[in-house]
Amino acid sequence: MRIVLIHPNYHSGGAEIAGNWPPAWVAYLAGYLKADGFTDITFIDAMTDDMSEDQLRDALRRLQPDLVGATAITPAIYKAEEALKLAKEVCPQAVTVLGGIHGTFMYPQVLTEAPWIDAIVRGEGEQVLLDLVRCIDDGNWPARRHAVKGIAYAEDGKVVATPAAPPIKDLDRIKPDWNLLDWKKYIYIPLGKRVAIPNMARGCPFTCSFCSQWKFWRDYRVRDPRKVVDEIEDLVRNHEVGFFILADEEPTIHKKKFVEFCELMIERNLPVLWGINTRVTDILRDEALLPMYRKAGLIHVSLGTEAAAQLKLDRFNKETTVAQNKKAIRLLRDNGIVAEAQFIVGLENETVETLEETYRMALDWNPDMANWAMYTPWPFSDLFKELGDKVEIYDFSKYNFVTPIMKPDAMDRATLLDRTMANYRRFYMRKSFLSYPWIRDKVKRSYMLGCLKAFLKSGFQRTFYDLGKVGYWGPQSKKSVDFHFDETRHLDRRETGAIPHNAMWKTMHRPKVKLPAANAGAAVKACGGGTEQMAVSVQSPPVD
Numbered sequence: 199m200r201i202v203l204i205h206p207n208y209h210s211g212g213a214e215i216a217g218n219w220p221p222a223w224v225a226y227l228a229g230y231l232k233a234d235g236f237t238d239i240t241f242i243d244a245m246t247d248d249m250s251e252d253q254l255r256d257a258l259r260r261l262q263p264d265l266v267g268a269t270a271i272t273p274a275i276y277k278a279e280e281a282l283k284l285a286k287e288v289c290p291q292a293v294t295v296l297g298g299i300h301g302t303f304m305y306p307q308v309l310t311e312a313p314w315i316d317a318i319v320r321g322e323g324e325q326v327l328l329d330l331v332r333c334i335d336d337g338n339w340p341a342r343r344h345a346v347k348g349i350a351y352a353e354d355g356k357v358v359a360t361p362a363a364p365p366i367k368d369l370d371r372i373k374p375d376w377n378l379l380d381w382k383k384y385i386y387i388p389l390g391k392r393v394a395i396p397n398m399a400r401g402c403p404f405t406c407s408f409c410s411q412w413k414f415w416r417d418y419r420v421r422d423p424r425k426v427v428d429e430i431e432d433l434v435r436n437h438e439v440g441f442f443i444l445a446d447e448e449p450t451i452h453k454k455k456f457v458e459f460c461e462l463m464i465e466r467n468l469p470v471l472w473g474i475n476t477r478v479t480d481i482l483r484d485e486a487l488l489p490m491y492r493k494a495g496l497i498h499v500s501l502g503t504e505a506a507a508q509l510k511l512d513r514f515n516k517e518t519t520v521a522q523n524k525k526a527i528r529l530l531r532d533n534g535i536v537a538e539a540q541f542i543v544g545l546e547n548e549t550v551e552t553l554e555e556t557y558r559m560a561l562d563w564n565p566d567m568a569n570w571a572m573y574t575p576w577p578f579s580d581l582f583k584e585l586g587d588k589v590e591i592y593d594f595s596k597y598n599f600v601t602p603i604m605k606p607d608a609m610d611r612a613t614l615l616d617r618t619m620a621n622y623r624r625f626y627m628r629k630s631f632l633s634y635p636w637i638r639d640k641v642k643r644s645y646m647l648g649c650l651k652a653f654l655k656s657g658f659q660r661t662f663y664d665l666g667k668v669g670y671w672g673p674q675s676k677k678s679v680d681f682h683f684d685e686t687r688h689l690d691r692r693e694t695g696a697i698p699h700n701a702m703w704k705t706m707h708r709p710k711v712k713l714p715a716a717n718a719g720a721a722v723k724a725c726g727g728g729t730e731q732m733a734v735s736v737q738s739p740p741v742d
């Protein structure tokens with residue numbers, strides 16, 4: 199049975215400015231299928247290769263697959279739908295399958311607007327895809343598709359969702375196949391080296407209202423660190439990978455396993471640097487361990503410092519959080535680790551003054567890097583429901599952290615973009631002249647200058663924040679900025695076929711505990727979560 203997996207050709211000027219990144223989903227799915235004997239798998243990276251529709255069509259015509267699978271995060275959904283439409287046209291006999299976060303929750307809408315998609319795999323993909331492939335291979339598709347857990351499909355004009363598949367308990371059963379990727383394409387610009395995205399843990403015990411990752415994976419699970427380090431050794435030795443980020447939501451939550459991971463990295467002494475996203479509180483908790491983390495190769499930590507403050511300014515004691523954020527940044531920097539502060543901006547209560555405040559905070563905390571992401575209301579997040587009709591744009595292709603989806607009450611979207619760019623300009627101008635060139639630590643200095651190079655490249659190419667696409671050339675161009683929203687796209691909350699649908703979907707989380715506003719603050723975590731949520735989760739992971 200021939201399987202083709204496609205990463206759709208979607209681009210947006212955020213994380214991509216740092217280089218071409220390899221897709222982890224392909225390696226993990228392919229490895230799982232291959233272990234069961236389904237070895238005829240080809241991967242088409244239409245994104246990295248910037249493939250036109252004709253090129254994709256030709257490739258599919260040549261391959262004549264039996265199954266075509268595409269991935270989709272929310273902003274890539276239309277590109278994924280188009281890729282599968284094209285697959286259906288060229289190979290009508292092939293079963294077309296969509297996976298990834300958007301279809302997991304939005305399958306009623308997706309199956310309605312893209313009827314050429316035969317099945318949507320909901321949630322964690324490995325076991326569900328394997329079951330689906332077996333069903334096809336046994337000649338039982340579509341007659342017995344209802345027996346495949348964790349999929350959705352359309353039948354006689356109705357959307358059918360089979361019961362959710364249980365999360366894979368032992369993640370070590372998944373042996374990724376990294377050989378499927380053409381490694382020379384994936385270069386991380388700051389270091390000029392090949393980059394990988396291995397996955398140690400899945401899920402998150404927190405339940406932040408603006409995030410949906412905790413819902414997606416449902417259960418927090420972590421792999422045996424030794425197996426992860428083996429995988430990294432393979433990536434370094436056999437694929438010349440020189441930098442990686444962990445795909446994990448929160449890699450440091452399970453302290454014991456994270457420490458073991460770092461110790462093993464030190465033991466193997468691999469020529470590789472790496473980065474993570476994590477929480478301020480974990481950095482504070484691990485203060486004494488930071489030199490060891492750095493020795494293990496950890497060079498870059500991105501912190502969700504201001505997310506909660508922007509989202510719920512009135513719900514927590516900002517002083518505590520500000521102090522914690524500042525301290526975590528200082529600790530990282532003192533230990534030679536690049537500290538990146540993440541700010542989420544652009545909610546309806548954003549003003550020119552609050553944006554300015556984030557800039558002042560960035561100066562005060564003095565991280566090595568700062569990032570102002572536009573708030574993006576994932577339609578399956580809790581906050582989306584709270585926002586109600588304040589969300590006016592349903593063109594999901596712009597749900598990408600760089601386009602202002604919400605219009606703040608006090609300013610237009612172009613002003614929001616302009617003030618955000620002003621923060622970037624001022625922050626990085628200072629860093630370029632007063633900081634990066636003077637860093638004593640050679641490794642960190644060259645890393646920071648490499649990051650600057652990536653920024654400058656995307657600035658010249660006008661890909662940063664999609665500035666070229668929207669026509670932004672500085673404050674004077676504000677009036678002519680056009681975000682090109684497709685306003686024909688809509689989500690009718692009353693229409694059951696269009697609203698996010700969570701039938702038979704259970705997470706390990708119990709309902710959130712509503713804390714009184716006065717004491718909510720002390721417990722707030724970097725990404726906006728809080729210890730109150732940890733306390734009530736059914737199976738909180740060990741945090742010793």
Ligand code: B12
Nearest residue numbers: 208212213219221222223267269271272297298323445447
């Ligand atoms: C690595 C990463 C990237 C890499 C992507 C590399 C690549 N080529 O894939 C880079 C840095 C380029 C990137 C960029 C962006 N990213 Co990103 N990224 C991540 C991150 C950290 C990990 C994703 C990952 O690899 N996970 C591990 C794999 C194994 O999981 P997975 O992809 O979900 O795949 C599993 C299932 O979804 C399913 N599955 C997935 N695809 C398919 C396909 C089929 C056929 C099947 C059957 C199953 C299936 O099976 C897989 C195995 O279980 C996540 C956050 C997180 N911690 O998850 C954000 C995340 C995915 N990114 C996000 C966003 C928004 C973006 C950007 C738009 C931001 C920006 N403007 O820069 C861009 C878009 C880039 C683009 N052109 O598509 C959001 C998406 C949210 C949403 N609802 O859509 C996330 C969740 C972050 C967040 N905080 O919300 N990103």
Ligand code: SF4
Nearest residue numbers: 402404406409447725
């Ligand atoms: S801590 Fe919050 S923002 Fe971070 S992954 Fe978990 S739920 Fe999402």
